[in-house]
Amino acid sequence: MKYILPTLGTISAVALFAFSSTPQTAIAVEKPTHSETFQQLELFADVLSRVRNDYVVTVDDSELIEDAINGMLQSLDPHSSYVNAEAFRDLQVNTSGEYGGLGMEVTQEDGVVKVVSPIDDTPAKRAGVLSGDYITEIDGESIIGMSLSEAVDKMRGKPGQPITITVIREDEDPLEITMVREVIKRQVVKHEVKDGIGYLRISQFNEKTDESLNAAVKALKSEMGKIPGIILDLRGNPGGLLDQSIKVSSAFLDGGEVVSTRGRNADDTDRYNADRGELLKNVPVVILIDGASASASEIVAGAVQDRGRGLIIGMTSFGKGSVQSVIPLRGGRDGALRLTTQRYYTPSGRSIQGTGISPDIAVSYAQDDGKGNKRMRESDLPNSIRNQVEEELNKDAEDTTAIIDYPPEDYEVEDDYQLQKAIDILKGGTYAKLLASTPG
Amino acid sequence: MRSLTRVIGLALLVSVFSLSSPNLTAKPKPTKNAEALQKLELFADIFARVRSEYVDEVSDKDLIDKALNGALETLDPHSHYVPPTDFKESQKSALREYGGLGIEVTLDKGLVLVNYVNEDGPAYRAGLKKGDYIVAVEGENILGKTLNDAVEGMRGLAGDAITVTVRTDDNDRDISIVREVIRSRAIRHRVEDGMGYVFLETFNNDRLTRDLERALNALKSEIGGKVPGLIIDLRSNRGGLLDQSVSVSGLFLDGGEVLSSRGRKPEDTERYNAKPGQWDADMPIVVLTNSSSASAAEIVAGALQDRGRAIVMGRRSFGKGSVQSVIPLSNNNGALRLTTARYYTPSGKSIQGRGILPDKLVALRPDTGEIVERFREDKLPNALGNKDVSDYEEQYEDIDYPPEDWPLTEDYQISKAVELLKSPEYKTLLSQYNTRP
Numbered sequence: 001m002k003y004i005l006p007t008l009g010t011i012s013a014v015a016l017f018a019f020s021s022t023p024q025t026a027i028a029v030e031k032p033t034h035s036e037t038f039q040q041l042e043l044f045a046d047v048l049s050r051v052r053n054d055y056v057v058t059v060d061d062s063e064l065i066e067d068a069i070n071g072m073l074q075s076l077d078p079h080s081s082y083v084n085a086e087a088f089r090d091l092q093v094n095t096s097g098e099y100g101g102l103g104m105e106v107t108q109e110d111g112v113v114k115v116v117s118p119i120d121d122t123p124a125k126r127a128g129v130l131s132g133d134y135i136t137e138i139d140g141e142s143i144i145g146m147s148l149s150e151a152v153d154k155m156r157g158k159p160g161q162p163i164t165i166t167v168i169r170e171d172e173d174p175l176e177i178t179m180v181r182e183v184i185k186r187q188v189v190k191h192e193v194k195d196g197i198g199y200l201r202i203s204q205f206n207e208k209t210d211e212s213l214n215a216a217v218k219a220l221k222s223e224m225g226k227i228p229g230i231i232l233d234l235r236g237n238p239g240g241l242l243d244q245s246i247k248v249s250s251a252f253l254d255g256g257e258v259v260s261t262r263g264r265n266a267d268d269t270d271r272y273n274a275d276r277g278e279l280l281k282n283v284p285v286v287i288l289i290d291g292a293s294a295s296a297s298e299i300v301a302g303a304v305q306d307r308g309r310g311l312i313i314g315m316t317s318f319g320k321g322s323v324q325s326v327i328p329l330r331g332g333r334d335g336a337l338r339l340t341t342q343r344y345y346t347p348s349g350r351s352i353q354g355t356g357i358s359p360d361i362a363v364s365y366a367q368d369d370g371k372g373n374k375r376m377r378e379s380d381l382p383n384s385i386r387n388q389v390e391e392e393l394n395k396d397a398e399d400t401t402a403i404i405d406y407p408p409e410d411y412e413v414e415d416d417y418q419l420q421k422a423i424d425i426l427k428g429g430t431y432a433k434l435l436a437s438t439p440g
Numbered sequence: 441m442r443s444l445t446r447v448i449g450l451a452l453l454v455s456v457f458s459l460s461s462p463n464l465t466a467k468p469k470p471t472k473n474a475e476a477l478q479k480l481e482l483f484a485d486i487f488a489r490v491r492s493e494y495v496d497e498v499s500d501k502d503l504i505d506k507a508l509n510g511a512l513e514t515l516d517p518h519s520h521y522v523p524p525t526d527f528k529e530s531q532k533s534a535l536r537e538y539g540g541l542g543i544e545v546t547l548d549k550g551l552v553l554v555n556y557v558n559e560d561g562p563a564y565r566a567g568l569k570k571g572d573y574i575v576a577v578e579g580e581n582i583l584g585k586t587l588n589d590a591v592e593g594m595r596g597l598a599g600d601a602i603t604v605t606v607r608t609d610d611n612d613r614d615i616s617i618v619r620e621v622i623r624s625r626a627i628r629h630r631v632e633d634g635m636g637y638v639f640l641e642t643f644n645n646d647r648l649t650r651d652l653e654r655a656l657n658a659l660k661s662e663i664g665g666k667v668p669g670l671i672i673d674l675r676s677n678r679g680g681l682l683d684q685s686v687s688v689s690g691l692f693l694d695g696g697e698v699l700s701s702r703g704r705k706p707e708d709t710e711r712y713n714a715k716p717g718q719w720d721a722d723m724p725i726v727v728l729t730n731s732s733s734a735s736a737a738e739i740v741a742g743a744l745q746d747r748g749r750a751i752v753m754g755r756r757s758f759g760k761g762s763v764q765s766v767i768p769l770s771n772n773n774g775a776l777r778l779t780t781a782r783y784y785t786p787s788g789k790s791i792q793g794r795g796i797l798p799d800k801l802v803a804l805r806p807d808t809g810e811i812v813e814r815f816r817e818d819k820l821p822n823a824l825g826n827k828d829v830s831d832y833e834e835q836y837e838d839i840d841y842p843p844e845d846w847p848l849t850e851d852y853q854i855s856k857a858v859e860l861l862k863s864p865e866y867k868t869l870l871s872q873y874n875t876r877p
Binding site: 036037039040041042043044046047048050051054055056057058059061062063064065066067068069070071072073074075076080082111112134136137142144145166168170171172173174263264322323325327329330334337339340341342343385 | 475476478479480482483484485486487489490491493494495496497498500501502503504506507508509510511512513514515519521547549550551583586607610612703704762763765767769770771773776778779780781782821822824
C-alpha cells in the first residue's frame with residue numbers, strides 16, 4: 001500500500017505537465033526546454049536504476065545520489081557546493097567565534113582542497129603554508145575526492161595534536177608539512193603607528209571586523225592625535241562577509257555605492273551603499289592588496305579606487321567576484337545549497353570576477369623572478385566563472401601592471417617593500433598628485 | 441516554471457525507481473527506499489534551483505553529464521558515463537587507449553602521472569618516460585582536474601599533433617607528439633641461457649595466441665628440439681582482451697577452468713574454460729609478473745598458478761580484477777561503462793585489489809632496506825574492494841633482491857627464472873604448491 005502513493009503522484013504530475021504545455025501558445029516557446037529537461041532527467045534515472053540493478057556490489061542509493069549532486073555542483077564553479085545537514089549546522093556555528101585548527105581558509109576545486117590563504121600568526125602561516133597550495137593528503141591519507149567539509153573536519157582536532165599535510169605547489173614536488181593544531185584566535189584588525197602613519201591590517205571580514213576596526217581607529221586617534229595618513233593592509237585577506245565589506249568601506253566613504261551584485265536577470269541586481277558619516281574623513285588612504293586579497297577585500301579596494309578615495313598599491317588581487325547564496329533545503333533539514341548566484345561589480349560597473357582589482361601603482365613584495373610574480377588566481381581555477389568582458393579588462397590589467405616596481409636586489413624581505421612604498425607616498429607629498437592621475 | 445520542473449523531475453525519478461524494482465513489495469526495505477526517494481527529491485530540487493538561479497545559464501545536458509560522472513566515478517575508477525559522441529569512438533576499441541599517444545596515465549596526488557609508455561608509440565619517441573607528470577595539455581593546466589577530464593584533452597585523431605607539458609624532476613618542458621595508431625608487436629621471443637623466453641607486451645591483440653604458438657614453434661627449432669623450460673614474461677603487461685587471456689592459458693592447460701567472472705547475483709557467474717590439449721605438458725614454466733601486470737595478464741598468471749602448471753615469480757601484480765560492461769542507454773543517450781563483475785581464479789580467489797602474489801618474490805633492483813611502494817589498483821581512489829580481507833601484501837623478508845653490485849643491464853628476475861627452471865627445486869616447489877589448500 002505504501003508504494004501506491006508515489007505512483008499516483010507520478011500520474012498526476014505528468015498530467016499536469018501535459019496540460020500546462022499543450023493548449024497555450026504562450027508557453028509553446030518553452031516546450032523544447034521542457035522536453036529536453038525531461039529527457040535529461042530520464043537519462044539520470046535510467047543510469048541510476050541500472051547501477052542499482054547491475055553494479056558488481058550493492059550500492060547505497062542515497063550516497064550515489066549525493067555523489068551525483070556533488071559532481072554536478074563542482075562542475076559549475078569552485079564555489080558552488082552541496083552542504084549536507086550536518087555541515088550546514090556547523091556552518092551556522094562556524095562564522096562566529098573561535099575554532100581549533102591550523103588557521104587557513106580553504107576552498108575546493110574538482111575534489112582537491114586548496115588554500116585560499118593562511119591566517120596570520122597561526123600554525124599554518126608559521127609552517128609556511130602558502131596561498132594557492134593544494135592539500136592532497138592528511139596524515140598520509142589521500143583526501144582527493146573528499147568533500148570540503150570532511151577534509152576540514154580531518155584537519156581540525158584537539159589543540160596540541162600534531163598533523164601532517166601533503167601540499168602540492170606549482171613547479172614543486174609534493175611537500176609534507178607537519179604542524180601542531182591550536183586554538184585559532186582571530187585578531188581581525190591590527191593597528192600600529194608606522195613612521196608616523198596609521199597602519200591598519202584586516203586579516204578577514206567576519207562579524208567582529210567592523211567593531212574591531214572602530215576600536216583600532218579610535219586607538220590610532222588617541223595615539224596620534226590627527227592621523228596624517230592611513231594604510232589599510234588587505235594583503236592575504238581572503239574576504240568573508242559582504243556586509244562587513246560595506247561597513248569597512250564606510251570608514252572611507254560618506255554614503256554612495258560600494259558594490260552592486262548582479263545575477264542572471266536584471267531584477268536580481270542589488271546595490272549596497274556606504275553609511276553616512278565617514279570615520280576617516282579627509283585622511284589620505286593607501287590600500288595594500290596582493291594576489292591573495294579576495295572577495296570582500298576586493299570590494300573595499302574596488303570601491304575606494306573607483307570613488308577616487310584612495311590609492312591602491314601592491315599586486316593584482318585574486319579575482320573572486322562571485323556571490324554565493326546559501327539556500328537552505330527543506331528548512332535546512334536536507335542541508336543547504338551553496339550556489340553562485342551573482343557577480344560583484346564595483347561602483348563604476350567593473351566585474352571583479354576573474355580579473356580582480358589592478359593596483360594604481362604596482363609594487364612587488366618579492367624580487368623580480370622574471371614571471372611578473374604570477375600567482376594562482378581565480379581565473380586559473382578549473383571551471384572558474386568567466387568575466388563577461390574579461391578580455392578587454394585583461395588587457396587593461398596587463399597595461400596597468402606592466403610596470404612593476406620591484407624591490408632592489410639587496411632589499412630585505414622583512415622590510416616589506418610594498419608597505420615602505422605606501423609610507424613614502426603618504427609622507428613624501430606625492431599622494432595628491434598620484435591620486436589625481438588615477439582614473440577613479 | 442521552477443516548481444513545475446521540480447515536480448516533473450521528482451515524479452519521473454520516483455516512477456523509474458519504483459518500476460525498476462518490481463519485487464519491492466515482495467521484499468520491502470521501507471527505510472532504505474524512503475531515504476533514497478528523499479535523496480532523489482533533493483537531487484531534483486537542487487537541479488531545479490541550479491537551472492533557475494545559477495549566475496549563468498547552464499545546459500541541462502551538462503548538468504546531468506556531470507552529475508552522472510560524479511556518481512559513477514565514486515563507485516570505482518573504471519565506471520563512468522560515456523556521452524553519445526564518445527560512445528561511437530569507444531565502440532571501436534575494446535580497451536580504452538589514450539589518444540594514440542601510447543601512454544597510460546593515472547591520477548597521483550592531483551597530478552596526471554604517466555605509468556606506462558609503449559615503446560612503439562609516439563610518446564616514447566618524443567621522450568616521455570614512465571614516472572613523468574603531465575601538467576598541461578595544449579597549454580591548459582590540468583592540475584586539479586578529474587582523470588577523465590584530463591585524458592579527454594589528450595584524445596584525438598591519428599595524425600593530429602598535441603602539445604603536452606611534461607614535468608620531470610621539477611623541470612617543465614613542452615613536448616609535441618603526433619597521435620598515431622599504435623600497432624605493437626605483442627610478442628617477442630628468444631632463447632635465454634638454453635631456456636625459451638617469450639615476452640607478451642599486451643593482450644590487446646586478437647592475433648596474440650596465434651603469434652604465441654608461432655613463437656613457441658620458433659623456439660623449438662632454435663633450440664633444436666624440445667624446449668626444456670619456458671619463461672612467460674608478463675611484466676608491465678596491462679592486459680587487454682579477455683578471450684586472448686583464455687586462449688593463451690589454454691595453450692598450457694588441458695581443458696578445465698581458466699577463470700570465472702562473478703557479479704552480484706549467482707546467475708551472473710560465467711566460467712571460461714581452456715580448450716582440451718596442451719603444448720608440451722612436461723615443459724616447466726615460470727611466469728614473471730610485476731606491479732604493472734594487470735587484468736588479462738593476471739588471469740593467465742592466476743590460472744597457471746592455481747592449476748599447478750607454472751611457478752609465478754616476480755612481484756605482486758596490479759590487482760585489476762573487475763569487469764566493465766558497456767551498457768547502451770536508450771534514446772541515443774550514449775552508454776554506461778559499469779563495473780558489473782569481478783574476475784576469480786580457478787581456485788575461487790578474486791583478483792580485484794589484491795592481484796596475484798608470486799610463489800617466489802624476486803625483485804628487479806637491489807634492496808633499499810624497505811619495500812618500495814608501487815602503484816597498484818588498491819591505491820586508486822575509490823577502488824573496488826575484495827571480499828577476501830586476509831593479508832596479501834608482499835613480506836619484505838620473503839623478497840629475493842639482487843646483490844648490490846648486480847649490473848643494471850642484467851635482468852635479475854629473468855636470471856632467477858632460468859635458474860629455477862634448471863634446478864630440481866622447480867619440481868619441489870610445484871608439488872608443494874599443488875598440495876596447498
